Amino acid sequence: xxxxxxxxxxxxxxxxLIQDLSPEDFAARVGVSPEExxxxxxxxxxxxxxxxxxxxxxxxxDVVDLLSGDSPKLSTCCLVRRGEGFAIDRxxxxxxxxxxxxxxxxxxxxxxxxxxxxGEESPVQHAHxxxxxxxMVSGRMRFFLGDIVYDLEAGDSVYFDSGVPHAMQxxxxxxxxxxxxxxxxxxxDAVV
Numbered sequence: 535x536x537x538x539x540x541x542x543x544x545x546x547x548x549x550x551l552i553q554d555l556s557p558e559d560f561a562a563r564v565g566v567s568p569e570e571x572x573x574x575x576x577x578x579x580x581x582x583x584x585x586x587x588x589x590x591x592x593x594x595x596d597v598v599d600l601l602s603g604d605s606p607k608l609s610t611c612c613l614v615r616r617g618e619g620f621a622i623d624r625x626x627x628x629x630x631x632x633x634x635x636x637x638x639x640x641x642x643x644x645x646x647x648x649x650x651x652x653g654e655e656s657p658v659q660h661a662h663x664x665x666x667x668x669x670m671v672s673g674r675m676r677f678f679l680g681d682i683v684y685d686l687e688a689g690d691s692v693y694f695d696s697g698v699p700h701a702m703q704x705x706x707x708x709x710x711x712x713x714x715x716x717x718x719x720x721x722x723d724a725v726v
Contacts, residue, residue, distance in 0.1 A: 538622070540577030545603050547575040549593045564588045583716070584662030584696075587643075591663075597643060598635045606638035619646060627652040643716040649675060651704040659699035664718045666696040673710030676703045686712075 561571040573579035619631030633644040669691040678701045
């Protein structure tokens with residue numbers, strides 16, 4: 535349990551209460567059990583981005599509202615300098631930098647993601663609505679998409695239906711960095 539997960543959990547619970555949703559109702563909307571929702575809200579459970587996007591959509595907020603508690607304010611341009619971005623360190627092996635965190639009403643969520651080696655045989659696959667484009671910047675990693683497996687290296691890219699469960703794993707015991715651009719599904723409003 536990290537301080538960031540605890541803060542996100544508090545915001546999640548607060549927004550759910552503002553919407554006057556019971557834990558049972560909200561859990562059903564986002565596709566988790568009430569017990570799992572309680573663990574998220576207490577910051578005891580690491581969330582997947584699929585859960586985060588779904589929760590933000592049902593709470594009618596931007597993902598950044600849940601992550602930082604600060605609503606995006608810009609609508610014309612968002613500049614992020616090299617090495618900067620909103621840091622999201624929610625999982626031990628993954629480090630995310632959100633590259634458009636101040637822009638509101640985004641149609642895409644761009645992240646610079648670094649995956650550290652962690653010796654996991656089969657990484658847990660997650661799914662979320664929409665589509666995703668990943669461009670390898672450095673290192674090598676194995677990309678899992680359902681039953682499909684690709685080995686990727688710097689300069690390779692993959693564009694896929696992110697509703698299909700997917701995961702990444704580093705190769706050669708070294709970190710890998712990629713640009714991930716997550717795009718909303720057609721049926722989603724422009725709040726994600």
